[in-house]
Amino acid sequence: MSAVLSRENLIRIAQEFGTPLYVYHAEKIKEQYEKLSSAFEGTNTVFFYACKALTNVNILRYIKSLGANVDCSSVNEVKLALHAGFPPQRILYTSNGIAFDEIEEAQNLGVIINIDSLSNLEKFGQKFGHSYPVGIRLRPNIMAGGNLKISTGHDKSKFGVPVDQIHLILDIVKKYNLRISDLHIHTGSEIKDVSVFLKGIEVLFDLVHHFKDLEFIDLGGGFKVPHKQDDVETDIHSLAKKIKQAFAAHPNAAGKTLQVWFEPGKFLVSECGYFITRVNVIKETAGACFVSVDSGFNHLIRPMFYDAYHHIENVSNPHGPEKKYSVVGNICETDTFAWDRMLKEVREGDYLVFYNAGAYGFEMSSNFNSRFKPAEVFVKDGNAQIIRKRDVFEDLLRNQIEVI
Numbered sequence: 001m002s003a004v005l006s007r008e009n010l011i012r013i014a015q016e017f018g019t020p021l022y023v024y025h026a027e028k029i030k031e032q033y034e035k036l037s038s039a040f041e042g043t044n045t046v047f048f049y050a051c052k053a054l055t056n057v058n059i060l061r062y063i064k065s066l067g068a069n070v071d072c073s074s075v076n077e078v079k080l081a082l083h084a085g086f087p088p089q090r091i092l093y094t095s096n097g098i099a100f101d102e103i104e105e106a107q108n109l110g111v112i113i114n115i116d117s118l119s120n121l122e123k124f125g126q127k128f129g130h131s132y133p134v135g136i137r138l139r140p141n142i143m144a145g146g147n148l149k150i151s152t153g154h155d156k157s158k159f160g161v162p163v164d165q166i167h168l169i170l171d172i173v174k175k176y177n178l179r180i181s182d183l184h185i186h187t188g189s190e191i192k193d194v195s196v197f198l199k200g201i202e203v204l205f206d207l208v209h210h211f212k213d214l215e216f217i218d219l220g221g222g223f224k225v226p227h228k229q230d231d232v233e234t235d236i237h238s239l240a241k242k243i244k245q246a247f248a249a250h251p252n253a254a255g256k257t258l259q260v261w262f263e264p265g266k267f268l269v270s271e272c273g274y275f276i277t278r279v280n281v282i283k284e285t286a287g288a289c290f291v292s293v294d295s296g297f298n299h300l301i302r303p304m305f306y307d308a309y310h311h312i313e314n315v316s317n318p319h320g321p322e323k324k325y326s327v328v329g330n331i332c333e334t335d336t337f338a339w340d341r342m343l344k345e346v347r348e349g350d351y352l353v354f355y356n357a358g359a360y361g362f363e364m365s366s367n368f369n370s371r372f373k374p375a376e377v378f379v380k381d382g383n384a385q386i387i388r389k390r391d392v393f394e395d396l397l398r399n400q401i402e403v404i
């Protein structure tokens with residue numbers, strides 16, 4: 001039985017805390033983590049939560065309590081993870097395209113570091129040589145993921161050092177006697193097909209003999225979660241089985257005690273999240289019936305940014321007749337959440353809930369149109385607690401310096 005919050009629950013929470021509102025359900029995060037850890041039981045695998053999906057410090061602490069490590073994409077995320085209580089050796093910092101002084105800062109904080117360019121690898125060598133272990137993010141030149149906008153491992157992607165430049169990597173490693181502790185790939189998001197991870201591991205296995213200090217193989221994140229009924233999730237059990245087989249079969253890997261790392265973001269927190277909005281206006285036109293909610297791409301940008309699908313439900317009228325609507329925001333831009341979507345008849349004042357709103361929802365929100373960012377609520381053991389206040393007017397002026 002999957003952990004879900006009922007309509008009645010969501011309405012009660014919306015009435016108590018107001019809208020727009022992000023709600024996260026602890027038991028669902030736990031369920032997802034346990035799915036991963038049980039599938040990989042008995043293997044030498046560690047999960048690093050890719051926290052850019054959702055960084056509220058309560059979420060970080062909760063995920064830490066489940067036993068996961070954490071993957072960070074900026075030094076500020078590293079500091080949040082430390083603040084949440086993760087020890088440095090459980091924090092992985094996978095940088096991309098950043099100035100070297102940020103890597104120095106991460107080194108100073110004692111966390112695990114992945115570097116994704118020859119330029120920063122060279123600087124790392126000059127500064128730290130053999131003294132501090134480091135991982136390399138590679139670009140395996142594999143096409144993967146739900147669509148091009150969320151693919152990161154193909155041969156035109158900015159991420160990682162292309163595997164065809166391995167000789168340049170080896171030159172730097174040799175020159176500075178670098179201690180390469182892990183090889184990393186992250187090929188995209190919403191990867192349904194487990195064979196993508198196997199292709200990735202083969203690419204890495206082919207290279208492991210070059211690196212005598214190697215301890216970890218990092219296959220990144222990108223596990224797919226269902227977004228609508230009958231949609232599938234990455235088959236984690238099949239993945240675990242095939243990874244085991246791949247280890248046994250490859251001459252470079254068999255017999256080695258390499259640990260396998262994954263960096264799930266969405267898989268852990270997408271489905272735990274509900275974004276609750278309220279209907280401001282219904283506008284009937286010849287072309288469409290528009291439902292305007294008290295939100296927009298300032299709060300949930302995924303539909304506009306990468307054509308993400310979010311299931312939307314009118315929780316206030318669950319037994320009403322179905323009608324076709326375009327669900328839009330209240331921002332001065334075309335901020336359409338869904339075109340031609342069948343919903344139970346919508347009335348002004350109804351609550352519309354967006355599902356799969358835990359990952360990259362609040363985290364990508366902004367104050368565009370000088371609107372407030374939503375509040376966040378955490379539900380655990382049936383208990384709903386506010387974990388971030390809604391903005392107030394002063395927040396819009398904070399950091400502005402009035403010189404005129």
Ligand SMILES: *Cc1c(COP(=O)(O)O)cnc(C)c1O
Nearest residue numbers: 050186189221222263264265266
């Ligand atoms: C974003 C990201 C992830 C997580 O991706 P999901 O699709 O949310 O699982 C993992 N690793 C790296 C390096 C990332 O940038």
